[in-house]
Amino acid sequence: xxxxxxFVKAIFIENMIFAYFLGMCSYLAVSKTVKTGVxxxxxxxxxxxxxxxxxxxxxxxxxxxxAMSWISPExxxxxxxxxxxxxxxxxxxxxxxxxxMAVEKFAPALYASLGIFLPLIAVNCSILGGALFMQxxxxxxxxEATVFGLGSGVGWFLAIVAIAAIREKIRYSNxxxxxxGLGITFIITGLMGIAFMSFMGIEx
Amino acid sequence: MAVDVNSNKYTFFFAAVMVVVVATLLALASESLKPxxxxxxxxxxxxxxxxxxxxxxxxADAEEAYNTNLVRAVVVDANGQEVADPKFGAFDIDVLKDxxxxxxxxxxxxxxxxxxxxxxxxxxxxxxxNYPMFVLKKDGEEVYVVPVVGTGLWGPIWGYLTIxxxxxxxxxxxxxxxxxxxxxxxxxxxxxxxxPFEGKSIFDExxxxxxxxxMKGGAKGSEHxxxxxxxxxxxxxxxxxxxxxxxxxxEPIFRQLQGQASMVEEIEMPLDSAAIAMDSLNVELxxxxxxxxx
Amino acid sequence: xxxxxxxxxxxxxxxxxxxKNRALISNPMDDDNPITxxxxxxxxxxxxTVQMKQAVVMTVSVLFVLAAGNVIVSLMRNLIPNRxxxxxxxxxxxxxxxxxxxxxxxxVYDVSKALSVFVGLIITNCIIMGRLEAFALANKPWPAFLxxxxxxxxxxxxxxxxxxxxxxxxSGKIWxxxxxxxxxxxxxxxxxxxxxxxxxxxxxxxxxxxxILPPMALITVGAFIWIQRAxxxxxxxx
Numbered sequence: 001x002x003x004x005x006x007f008v009k010a011i012f013i014e015n016m017i018f019a020y021f022l023g024m025c026s027y028l029a030v031s032k033t034v035k036t037g038v039x040x041x042x043x044x045x046x047x048x049x050x051x052x053x054x055x056x057x058x059x060x061x062x063x064x065x066x067a068m069s070w071i072s073p074e075x076x077x078x079x080x081x082x083x084x085x086x087x088x089x090x091x092x093x094x095x096x097x098x099x100x101m102a103v104e105k106f107a108p109a110l111y112a113s114l115g116i117f118l119p120l121i122a123v124n125c126s127i128l129g130g131a132l133f134m135q136x137x138x139x140x141x142x143x144e145a146t147v148f149g150l151g152s153g154v155g156w157f158l159a160i161v162a163i164a165a166i167r168e169k170i171r172y173s174n175x176x177x178x179x180x181g182l183g184i185t186f187i188i189t190g191l192m193g194i195a196f197m198s199f200m201g202i203e204x
Numbered sequence: 205m206a207v208d209v210n211s212n213k214y215t216f217f218f219a220a221v222m223v224v225v226v227a228t229l230l231a232l233a234s235e236s237l238k239p240x241x242x243x244x245x246x247x248x249x250x251x252x253x254x255x256x257x258x259x260x261x262x263x264a265d266a267e268e269a270y271n272t273n274l275v276r277a278v279v280v281d282a283n284g285q286e287v288a289d290p291k292f293g294a295f296d297i298d299v300l301k302d303x304x305x306x307x308x309x310x311x312x313x314x315x316x317x318x319x320x321x322x323x324x325x326x327x328x329x330x331x332x333x334n335y336p337m338f339v340l341k342k343d344g345e346e347v348y349v350v351p352v353v354g355t356g357l358w359g360p361i362w363g364y365l366t367i368x369x370x371x372x373x374x375x376x377x378x379x380x381x382x383x384x385x386x387x388x389x390x391x392x393x394x395x396x397x398x399x400p401f402e403g404k405s406i407f408d409e410x411x412x413x414x415x416x417x418x419m420k421g422g423a424k425g426s427e428h429x430x431x432x433x434x435x436x437x438x439x440x441x442x443x444x445x446x447x448x449x450x451x452x453x454x455e456p457i458f459r460q461l462q463g464q465a466s467m468v469e470e471i472e473m474p475l476d477s478a479a480i481a482m483d484s485l486n487v488e489l490x491x492x493x494x495x496x497x498x
Numbered sequence: 499x500x501x502x503x504x505x506x507x508x509x510x511x512x513x514x515x516x517x518k519n520r521a522l523i524s525n526p527m528d529d530d531n532p533i534t535x536x537x538x539x540x541x542x543x544x545x546x547t548v549q550m551k552q553a554v555v556m557t558v559s560v561l562f563v564l565a566a567g568n569v570i571v572s573l574m575r576n577l578i579p580n581r582x583x584x585x586x587x588x589x590x591x592x593x594x595x596x597x598x599x600x601x602x603x604x605x606v607y608d609v610s611k612a613l614s615v616f617v618g619l620i621i622t623n624c625i626i627m628g629r630l631e632a633f634a635l636a637n638k639p640w641p642a643f644l645x646x647x648x649x650x651x652x653x654x655x656x657x658x659x660x661x662x663x664x665x666x667x668x669s670g671k672i673w674x675x676x677x678x679x680x681x682x683x684x685x686x687x688x689x690x691x692x693x694x695x696x697x698x699x700x701x702x703x704x705x706x707x708x709x710i711l712p713p714m715a716l717i718t719v720g721a722f723i724w725i726q727r728a729x730x731x732x733x734x735x736x
């Protein structure tokens with residue numbers, strides 16, 4: 001039950017794009033067609049689903065004060081949390097590159113469709129955002145952290161597919177010249193964000 | 205001498221050197237600056253405590269001013285009873301760190317179930333959770349400063365509430381936050397949010413504990429409510445949650461200050477003997493706090 | 499590696515502020531603005547444009563990190579293995595930001611308190627990664643430094659304009675000072691709270707609360723892009 005709760009919350013109520021506006025850069029740059037949107041969205045789900053639990057282990061077994069007591073009791077007073085930013089970001093970049101290599105080797109077809117998006121993801125703030133939210137919210141176990149990562153990814157996926165579909169349609173509309181492209185996308189995203197604010201405050 | 209920068213060997217070599225250099229730099233910066241950072245943090249804590257009783261001082265003078273105004277610092281357990289020989293002094297208890305280290309989960313899991321929460325708190329770590337309370341002098345009277353900590357929208361929020369010597373009126377409040385949204389939730393560290401707490405009461409007329417609630421628009425005329433920040437609903441709710449939950453822990457002390465018997469506690473105690481034990485504890489506490497039962 | 503090095507040696511020495519170098523600073527202000535044209539650094543632009551003060555602090559931080567990061571990466575550009583370049587860049591930026599934050603925490607605690615909120619936002623700011631990847635990796639330190647300054651300023655320009663309107667319309671203030679008069683409940687200079695509205699508020703003016711919510715940042719930036727492209731028609735997308 002707790003898992004479903006976290007999952008639904010991460011998708012709708014705490015949507016990475018509409019509630020926190022994280023990962024906007026790639027969201028705006030890669031939402032011209034639904035096809036690329038689906039590709040990047042899937043890659044984000046994938047990467048969030050992997051990096052959040054890995055960072056969870058990192059946080060709870062190495063970085064947090066007293067987290068290293070499993071190695072030896074003398075290390076219980078070590079507090080490496082000043083390293084958390086750099087560790088998270090390094091893990092994210094390393095995981096992204098590992099995943100890229102693995103996909104290229106074992107699933108060439110998937111690589112052909114996802115591959116170009118993977119490097120983009122290391123700089124997607126929703127990924128680091130996911131790690132930092134995980135750190136802040138103190139999930140009870142790695143299962144919850146994984147579900148949160150996947151849920152955030154699905155929320156991001158939904159957002160980019162929705163805006164991509166709108167952008168495909170809007171191409172046939174008579175938008176004022178200077179507003180075409182980026183401008184109208186900003187405004188539509190803003191309106192979608194206002195709509196999503198209605199989810200805020202819902203308690204599951 | 206041409207080096208193939210893309211060979212595996214070089215890549216590994218580069219990565220290793222980079223890790224060592226960066227780790228050394230960061231560790232060096234962190235270790236060598238730690239004493240100064242700790243001093244800054246301690247001084248900020250003193251400044252915050254003083255600010256909650258209405259004294260504004262510079263960081264440099266904080267220590268002296270704190271020492272002149274401090275009457276005593278007490279450590280209480282989850283039942284609101286003073287701990288005779290605490291592991292850490294009141295000033296050294298880092299409520300924010302405790303909160304992050306597992307208390308936040310206890311509070312979340314037992315929200316609304318005070319008994320369950322208390323037993324979890326008493327069993328926490330070795331010897332249960334300790335809560336600090338600072339007794340300071342203000343205009344010749346003793347006032348009671350209590351640290352509060354909770355969660356806002358983006359991260360932790362914390363602050364100090366000062367209760368007057370009558371045990372129910374708030375006479376000062378300061379709050380701060382780690383990363384709330386500027387202009388929205390971040391406004392909790394502004395005087396315009398903190399001032400209205402002054403004069404509010406944490407008990408209602410019938411003596412029931414209410415705490416102070418941060419409400420949207422509805423605070424007009426309420427004894428126990430303060431206006432919420434518009435657009436900062438989640439932060440405002442976090443402030444309410446941390447105040448109501450934390451002050452509840454100290455409730456027995458405030459009740460003694462009011463000279464009331466802790467009636468609620470007695471009713472909730474299942475056994476008479478427990479109630480008697482509680483009473484005797486209360487007496488002890490009263491003695492040790494140096495309070496007269498008026 | 500050798501090819502690049504040779505090509506650089508052959509270039510004639512150019513003056514420090516040649517036309518090309520000046521363009522590195524002026525282009526990001528308009529034609530090649532990081533936010534409205536390159537679509538970089540949007541997240542932070544949305545998060546911290548509620549108040550001008552925050553926007554300025556963020557601009558200064560990004561300017562510093564971007565210029566320093568660009569120079570460091572540019573100095574190391576022939577040493578960084580291609581396969582791990584992204585991770586190297588991220589580590590350089592993150593280390594830079596953390597060290598600065600630690601030093602500030604020890605020596606100027608107040609500044610650090612104002613800044614610490616942004617530490618995470620600076621590291622993930624895609625302007626920094628974008629410019630490291632697109633410019634610093636392929637250019638000499640001096641142009642890379644100028645590119646960092648230029649893009650930092652271009653970014654800051656949008657931040658400050660957007661935050662100006664959001665603070666003015668959303669809270670009725672500029673740089674924290676009320677400009678439309680006093681609202682009920684505002685803090686007065688003597689430490690008490692105002693009980694009567696003055697100025698525009700007395701006439702019934704109400705702040706537009708929507709402006710301080712994040713979606714309005716998007717719409718304000720959208721409006722800014724509209725105005726910019728109406729003026730500068732070559733930016734219009736087909």
